[in-house]
Amino acid sequence: MPLDNVVFWVFAPLSIATGIGMIVVRSAVHAALFLVVNFFTIAVMYLLLDAPFLFAVQIIVYAGAIMVLFLFVIMLLGVDQGAGTGERLFGQRTTAVIFGVAVVVELATAIRAGVGFATRAPEGFDSVNAEGNPSALAEVLFRDYFFPFEVTSILLIVAAVAAMVLALRRSKAITQREIAGHAGDDLERYALAPPGGPGTVGGQAP
Amino acid sequence: MRTPIAYFLVLSAILFAIGSVAVLVRPNALRIFMGVELQLNAVNLTLVAFSRMHLELDGQILAFFSMVVAAAEVVVGLAIIVAVFRRTATTDVDRASVLRG
């Protein structure tokens, strides 16, 4: 058995297992940790697929940065938040699993019809990665994907602005008026006339 | 490489589905969001696999863009979740249901 096959068959089940683990564990922290492991297995897959640059980025960005951010927020908001696993929506879990399985089956069918389960990737990726994967990537990125790359910069600015607006707002920028109008708002304003609910605006619908 | 490319694709599909289920079964906004992250990663795997299949790097570039997008989404998403938490003291999305009907 070739090495890449071995690696795949070790990491693929691990990947699935950690994915499922992320769902079933109670604690959000544990779920995040499962996800970190999962991301790592995916990074290994990248390696198998001759994408060493993405392997590195995956570990640095996802496992390193994003998941740390997640853990940070989990800790910030309290570890036990939303830990209740009790099914509060009737049939949600069962249906979700059914549709999940359905999606897998459907996609697998498409893959089988489109690619074929036995098809192996053609050799010769080495020539594509001739001068090393990162520099080959860079060439494609800055030639063909120059424009989307610029767009991502806009995207990141928007994200930064968004975070700023959302985060800064609470601390200072509430006007007096906003506070004054605060008392009666919210629940009443948005609740849609639940029977006997706290007075909707203007009474019941005709 | 000896492993058929479809294996990666199917693995990706399974991970995508797991991500979807993760979105659906947990009321905690953060864990929902983790599910989404898993989905995006699954798609990245597909992209890289296809890139390998087509013997070109475009797929990897797409995966790279996808990571950037994911990062941006995380920033905004976590900020929103925090903002909601500050307002309602919960990250349980099921509790956030004044808008309905």
Add this chain to the structure above:
Amino acid sequence: MDTMPWLTLVIAAPLVGLPVLALWRSISDDAARWVGLGSTLVAFVVSIGMLVTFETGQAGLQMVSKHPWVESIGLSWFVGVDGFSIWLVMVTTFMFPIAVVASWKVDHQVRRFMAVSLFLETVILGAFLALDLLLFFLFFEALLFPMYYVIGVWGSKRRVYAATKFLLYTMFGSAFLLVGILYLSVQAADQLGRPTFDLTLLEQVRLSTEQGRWLFLAFFIGFAVKVPVWPLHTWLPDAHTEAPTKGSIVLAAILLKTGPYGMLRFNLDLFPDASRYFADAIMVLAVVGIIYGAVVAMMQSDIKRLIAYSSVSHMGLIVLGIFAFSAEAIDGAVLQMVNHGLSTGMLFLVFGMLYERTHTREIAELGGIVHATPWLAGAYVIAMLSSIGLPGLNNFVGEFLVLLGTFSVDRVLASIAIVGVILSAIYMLWSYQRAFQGPVSARWSSLPDISWREGALVAPIVVAMLWIGLQPAPVLERLRPTAEQVSQRLIDDAPATDIAADGPAEEAP
């Protein structure tokens, strides 16, 4: 060819006053009324011009004018008049000033009321004169909202319900009509190479038997709701009852006619084979409507509802005449459209005057009115007599021709339909007896009788009724050639094989 674009002028004429009403926001109520009346009178005068220009004895379309409007989709401003539409136009322009004056006492939002009325008149005239199917549909749909508005804003207690029902029900029918029109135009685009809604071009589109039948049904449903053909009639009593007097007049006298007019103009013209195929079934529906409407009318305790159901009965007769296909029946049906407009319009008009005095529509609450207001009651009696088809008045001529024409085609149906003549006498006279006759109660004994304004409204209608009843020739001779042509196409040109038609079509086109 006359160079005056008469028809466009007729359609546009009611709009003269619209800018004034729209822009002069502080206009006094009285001025608004006069502007409204003036505009409708302008329309009447212009339509007289059209009538004079009309060449008697011609079957085809006259004063046709056609200009591309939205060329890319084939919509054109294509209007023309023939023996069918000319009298409907005349009734419209004739009844509108009357309807406007009848609502002289509307006292809130007068400016808006008049503006909506004028818009409504334009749209109805457009529907009668349009020869482009899409243009027709545009007008056909455009009259919904103003009517909805009139009923809903100035109607009585359950006005919103009635207005909504009217709107939704007729839009429901229009859905089928629109599908039919679009489908037909797609066929035309296939066969003629470009999209068109031009009636004269669409006539040439070849359709398979199934296509023709389905399209016929689509068109028919659209019009049947407007007529209304039993059992699609239940919006009518509500709409009539809740509408203000003007609304009832316009609804009964004019608006309902767009239905049978559509059948006559489009169903018979575009789908002659399918028309023959469905004629029997439709005639049965029409006869059921005649009897059913009359019997239900008999049991009503509300006069406006009663008149509304009588409309169901009368409109059934019109449909019967149209689908009997004989020249007499079609003559009669068209004439009956005019007549029904006059007589039912007058019933609503006169009852509206009474309602202004008594504020009740309940038969049981009225009684003995005739002694307090003999002239008003007299006017009602004339309208009533016209409605029950007394010879010498207008309705008789139409009714007689329809029944005679039907009798020559189907004796059994005509014999059943004629029972409607008896029933109409029963419900009308019975309600008259209960509402107007009998001992006068103290409550009504001091009602004022008809005023000069009201008399001036009633008089022209009575004159028109007598005129049509005694000298229908001017009316008939203008519509006869058209009716004969249509009748001939349907009866004489029928392919022999088509008579023995097979079972109902199973598959959709």
Add this chain to the structure above:
Amino acid sequence: MIDVIWLAVALPLVASGANMLAGKRFGGRGAGHRSGWVATAAMTASFVVALGALLQLLSLPAEERTQVVTVAEWIRAGAVSVSFDLRVDPLSITMALVVTGVGSLIHLYAIGYMEHDARPWRFFGYTNLFCAFMLALVLADDFLLLYLGWEGVGLCSYLLIGFWSDRPEAASAAKKAFITTRIGDVALMLGLFVMFMHFGSFEFDTVLGHEGALPEIATGTATAISLLLLGGAVGKSAQLPLHVWLPDAMAGPTPVSALIHAATMVTAGVYLVVRSHALFEVSEVALTVVAIVGISGALYGGLASIGQYDMKRALAYSTMSQLGFMFLAAGLGFYPIAIALLVAHAFYKALLFLASGNVMHGLDDEIDVRRLGGLRLDMPWTAALFAAGALSLSGLPPFSGFFTKDAILEVASHDGVVWAYVLGSLAALVSAWYIARLFFQAFMGERRYQGHAHEAPALMRIPLVVLAAGGLFAGIVLAFTPEGRLATFLEPTLGHIEEGHAGPSTATLIAISVAVTLAGIGIAWRLYRPANEARWTSFPEREPGMSAVLGRAFYVDALYGFVVGTIGLRAGEALSRFDRTVVDGAVNGIGRLTTWASGLAPVWQSGRARRYALSFLAGGAALLLFMVVRI
């Protein structure tokens, strides 16, 4: 005058219009109100026109005595072409003279009778309008124009019966009259349809053939047309089974009863049958049916009349009976005699009604014979006039009844139609019985009413005298004057009637006839003479036995009432409920269903984002499933 015969129609029409629109302003009070005089003048002028036309007609040779005057076109559509053509021929001019002549007299009388009414102009407007329509009916040269008049008189009948519409029974009777006759009218209209199908025209000449030549038509079609026309006639002339409106119609003012419900309108049916005799003759069946309708009407009406205490109702049933005789005559083919009876009946029945009108006028509208009696003491004129009418009706020679009604029996016997003779004689017996009874009860014996009955003013007696003269002697004049012999005069229209020679001789028949009449009077005297007063005045409201059956006219009216009032109303209510719940219910049901479905929104749209995501995933899975299926 023939050329201007349209004036005969136009004059009353104009007068009617004037009276209805502006009669109030004509001025004058009470009997002096000018509206009545305007109306009477118009009628008289119309009579003069008709008379002039008659004279002109008489000056023409017999074969040219059919003149058609075209006034205007009416309807032309498809194959239909109808004009306002007036036909002046012996038959129509006879009818026109009856209408205008008797009409003028009754108008004159009505001036007095209506003097206390608040709105006499309206009354005279209606009666003038009636006469105009009636003249259109009889002068029409076209079945459709005849139909115009036919419906028109029905309308006026409706308006006049309901003239005092504040009385519920008057309003009700008016409606009943209109609707019942309309049933007949519909049959008539259907008859016109069949006629048009066959002949393609409504003109008399086309339909009925020229100069006595029978129309070419299959027997079956002729039967159909004839029976449908008869249907119309039965409705208008109040014959079985559409007779129920006539007794109720007496709720109208008495001149109306005299004019419309005795002299003119109700005879329109007879006129129609006689006018269309050419069609009827093609079909043996149709004629027989006419005769059967006639004799049953004669008997039924007569018997029912016996049971009535209301004088006018009794006279109404009597009218029905007399009309039955006319139909019998027509059915047996004796058209001139039918017309002769029609003319004579117009006189004496109008007289009888007006006389009873005098009674009502004098006694505050009291009309129940049980509360009258002895009227000859207070109202000698009226009593005498009533007696004249009664004598004419009863058929004693030499009065009109004898020369007309009994002539029918005589001819029937000569023709060998035994059943008609026997039953007819029975009906004659009954006729004498009921009319004598009425006279005995109302005018003989002692006063049973309170107060003093005042005799009618001269204005209300003069017309009666004229009518009495006509009633008593018209028969003999019409039967014997050489030039005026009605049968001869009518020959151009009705053809020559050959009398048969079967059965007993004329003299024997006369004897039997007189005996029968006297027997009838005798029975009446025996039962109703003042000495027996207690037997019939003390009845409670519901009489026992036979009198009850007669009084209720064999319960036909009650049966109809049940059918219409109970079964019909129930059915109507059921249908109305069906309309509300099923037809409209379906519409509203669709609306409610949609609204209900719409109300389900919160079930799924619960505000829970995870639910939203679930439906999202489900949608995605469904779309992918489509892909799987597609591959």
Add this chain to the structure above:
Amino acid sequence: MISSPRVELWAILPVLVLFAGALVALLGAAFSRRSDQAPFALFTLSVITAAAAASLWLWDREPVNVLQGMASVDRLTVIGTLVLCGIGAYGTYLGFHYFERDDLRRNEFYALLLFALGGMALLVAAADLIVVFLAVEVLSLSLYVLTALTFRRGPIEAAMKYFLLGAFASAFLLYGVALSYGATGTTSVQGLARALTGTVGSQSLALAGALLLVVGLGFKVALVPFHMWTPDVYQGAPSPVTAFMSAATKVAVFIAMIRVFAVGFSALRWDLRPVIAVLAAVSMIVGSVLAISQTDVKRMLAYSSVAQAGFVLTAFVSPERDGIAAALFYLIAYSLAVVGAFGVVMLISGGIGEQTHMDRFRGLGRRRPALSLLLTVFLVSLAGIPPTAGFAAKVLVLGAATTAGLWPLTLIGYLTSVAGAFFYLRIVALMAMQEAEADDVADGSPLPQIVLAVPAFAVVALGIVPGVIVPLLQEAGVLTW
């Protein structure tokens, strides 16, 4: 060595203008201490005007693909950009009025709106799936924040739902991109088209990819069953934002869908047609039916916009010139009406408190004739009753469906618009036919009414003479590739 790419920046000048303007506005918001928002609004409006002018400048260019095939500049782009600029301008003005009146300092609003608008303009021009994806993300992230901008409970909740579901949808969208790439080896729209017409190899993957793109984009335009965020978000978001996003998002995403499906996946049109037809029908039915029982006007409009999206999608069953023109016309008519309607609702609902329950509208016809007239025009157009643009739009769209042979869809379409007439005109009925009860909180200031009269006029004008723009749209519907 990296060969230098061709950088045809002129071609995307409108997008650049918008993003540049957004950055400037952002800086301004960061450094301004003033509470006066008028300069921001004016600046934003001028940026939008400049962008519109720039795109007009592109009108007469030959259609080209620029930036290595990442963007297309043709008439579809230009028209889309112009419409978006119009909507953006109204969004700006309405937002300005909204925040100004309640004296809320929300200077970031302008920057975010420009970012969103830039993303939309980019989406309209996008000729590569990756650009589509990125542009969708740009506009989405901006809209998430805009939704939350008043930081009340409703907006925050709406933003969170919008975000979570939006991210979920992004994953599907990305998966669709991935599968399309896998099937063809390219993500450019034209490459897809070429690859799919050439071979039959990976049709199933391409189809799966296309369907997942439908899912992902269908979420943005609120097609059933991907619509469920719509009512909550439209109701929760501040009215000017709702007005902006309900119109602009649909315009941008639908135009992107035109490009992707009518060009990229045109080889699969017969496979996609049933899906599109079913989605359109279901959207029309569900949207219309659920709107009926709503008692909140914004929520009702939200549900109705689901149905409207179904109508636009209906035109996609015939992805030729006329179908595209019909879809564009519908989008324009819808945008005019819905922006106007939300604008009037904003004025009537009385500021940031957003009292949008239907009872607020009761009897308004007497007290606020101008506002109620405007709203009536907009609602009548949305209901598709002549003589308004909505009617012409419906006829065009249903005509396209009929041309494609799908007359049942036509029937369903018009029947659902019967239901539509019910709930739209219910508001009209409340305003015109009922007596007032509640106290009036409406904003009667004249300027917004005058501003909103423009789309009202346009709605009527387009209803009477749709011919003025239909030929232009038909030109735009001719897609070269």
